Each structure stands twice: as structure tokens, then as C-alpha cells.
Amino acid sequence: MLKVAESYSSKQATLLLLWFVRYGEHQQNCPRHLTDDELEVALRARGFLWDHVIASLRKDPHWTIAGLENLVTPNWKVEVSGGGKATVNYRILGVDLPLLEFGPGVGSLRLEYAAQFFAACQARDRAIADCSIDDTLTMVSKGFSSVEAGLAIVGHLHKANFPNEKRLDDRLPLMTRIETWLPHIGIDLDKSSSMWCNIDYLRGVRDNAATHPKFGAAPRSNKDLAVIINKFRSLAELIFLISIALLGQATREQIRAAAYPDVFSLE
Known part of the structure; x- marks a missing residue:
């Protein structure tokens, strides 16, 4: 059986709230450009129930923040x-x-990259509910399909903005394209970071267990599933960064997935 952590720390709850205020798809007249501390002061001054929201998120990480979360699907x-x-x-x-x-x-x-990521999150939820290997692999595959779709937009933008320059090479391996294409939209990833290592780990899962299955490569236990699902947060964070770079905001699913609570096996 897989179980999702039922609470957030104060730091986790605050981060999620700040992400929604700053990057959420909402029409609130929020001063998104302020620092975290300045943003909290400004929201409190407007009567925003900051302490109530933080307390509610700490008790239930899935608690909906009214007025800041767009519940419409992509x-x-x-x-x-x-x-x-x-x-x-x-x-x-x-x-x-x-x-x-x-x-x-x-x-x-x-918008393809957002729709593919939404499907990845749906697969994640099924994987947790049913301890499903197939849905876990679907989550990973759809997550990378979202990245591929995001990179396709980057390539399109580069071609439109620099018609006389050489096109970005879409024949390069995925991790190389992530490394070399994303700086064109202001994203520079640290290859020594846990985020990069987690994404590369998931790339191996996709290649060896989903796309071109190899003997013994698929996850075999609920503990294996929990590891993959928790690492999926890093892939979600990448999509989150791509969306912010392209649109200045992120969907509810992208924000929630990047801050998803820990999943663990009860075995």
C-alpha cells in the first residue's frame, strides 16, 4: 500500500502559498514582483487570511486555496x-x-505540454491509489512527453525570433536538449543538483522500463513505486520552470505537483 503524507511543514505550506500567489492562474491583483517577506506583509495588509491558509495547508496539503487556484483543466x-x-x-x-x-x-x-502534464498527474494519482506499476510508468512517460512538448515550443520560438540562425538540433538526446535549449528561455540547470539527478533517473526509467522495456528494469515493489513518484516532483519542477519562463505563470497541477507531499510504502 502507498500512502501520501497527510501534513506539510510550515515551510512547505508557505512555499506552496507563495507559488500560487506569484505564479498561479488567477485574477487577483497581487504584487507578484515583491520578495517573499514583502508579499506576506502586503497580503496581510489587504486582509488576506495568511495564518488561516498556512494552518489549513499544514493540516491538509490538498486543501484548496480559494481565489488562487484555477480548477479548470487544460x-x-x-x-x-x-x-x-x-x-x-x-x-x-x-x-x-x-x-x-x-x-x-x-x-x-x-496547450500540449500542459495537457500532457495533466495526464501525468492523473496517472500519478491512479498509481498511488492502486499501487500500479503501469500507471507509474505512464506518469513518467507522460511527464517526459510534456517536457518534449515544452522543448518543441522553445524550438519554435527560436526559429521565429532568429530566422537566419541555425535551428536548434532536435536530434540531440533529450537530456542534452534540456541542458542546451532551456538557456534560450532563461533556464540554466545545475547538472550536479538533485533535481537534475532525479530527472535523469526518471529518464532511465522511461527508456528502460516503459519505452524499450528491458528484463528486470521495471519497478518491482511498492517501495520502488514510492521512489519514482517522489522523484517525479523534480520533473514537475522542470515543467513548472518552463511554464513560468514561457507564460509567466503555471497551472494548478504544475504547482501542486512540484510541491507534492512525500509518498511512502507501508510495506
Whole structure:
């Protein structure tokens, strides 16, 4: 059986709240540019129930922060009637990305990296509930699909902004692209960090247990599943950073996943 930690430390609760205030998809008129301490002072001055929110998150890490969490999923349905076609674009860092073009009927509209990550989080929840190896591997695979989709946007932006320069090489190995492409949007990762090591570990899980299964490479116990699920936070943090760099904000799932409570085996 797998169990999720039922409480946060004060530090964890405060970090989650600050992330939602600063990067959440909300319409609150928050001074997002302030330092952490200044932000707390400013919110208290506006009557925000800071202590209540922190206490509630400490008791229940899944407690919803009203007004700061966008509960809408990243998948939308768009209906077009009549003749012709509809084209939907998404503007990122001054560049239009075509998301959808379709004729009469209903089409699915989604920003791919966000939708793939949402699916990864759904798989994580199933993996925990059912102690499922398959869902754990789906979580990892979908998580990296999200990264690949995010990198595709980086490549598109580079091509649009620097049409006369050599295109970013999408034939490079994934970890090399993460290392060399993300600085183009202001993300420099430390290859000696635990975050990088965890992502590389998960890359090995994806390659050897999910994409090209090798004998004995799949997780075998609930303890193995817990290790993978906990390391998934680092992959979530990477998506969180990519989203902030591209859009200046992150989805509820991205923020929550980057701060997900510890998962442990009761075996």
C-alpha cells in the first residue's frame, strides 16, 4: 500500500502559498514582483487570511486555496458552425503558436505540454491509489512527453525570433536538449543538483522500463513505486520552470505537483 503524507511543514505550506500567489492562474491583483517577506506583509495588509491558509495547508496539503487556484483543466472543446475553418493561436513571448485549425464541428483545444502534464498527474494519482506499476510508468512517460512538448515550443520560438540562425538540433538526446535549449528561455540547470539527478533517473526509467522495456528494469515493489513518484516532483519542477519562463505563470497541477507531499510504502 502507498500512502501520501497527510501534513506539510510550515515551510512547505508557505512555499506552496507563495507559488500560487506569484505564479498561479488567477485574477487577483497581487504584487507578484515583491520578495517573499514583502508579499506576506502586503497580503496581510489587504486582509488576506495568511495564518488561516498556512494552518489549513499544514493540516491538509490538498486543501484548496480559494481565489488562487484555477480548477479548470487544460483541455477545452471548441465548436464551429457554418462553413470555413477556425484557427486558434496561442501567443507566447510575442510569437503566435497555432494550436488548432478545423472545420465545422467540435475540436479539442489544448496547450500540449500542459495537457500532457495533466495526464501525468492523473496517472500519478491512479498509481498511488492502486499501487500500479503501469500507471507509474505512464506518469513518467507522460511527464517526459510534456517536457518534449515544452522543448518543441522553445524550438519554435527560436526559429521565429532568429530566422537566419541555425535551428536548434532536435536530434540531440533529450537530456542534452534540456541542458542546451532551456538557456534560450532563461533556464540554466545545475547538472550536479538533485533535481537534475532525479530527472535523469526518471529518464532511465522511461527508456528502460516503459519505452524499450528491458528484463528486470521495471519497478518491482511498492517501495520502488514510492521512489519514482517522489522523484517525479523534480520533473514537475522542470515543467513548472518552463511554464513560468514561457507564460509567466503555471497551472494548478504544475504547482501542486512540484510541491507534492512525500509518498511512502507501508510495506
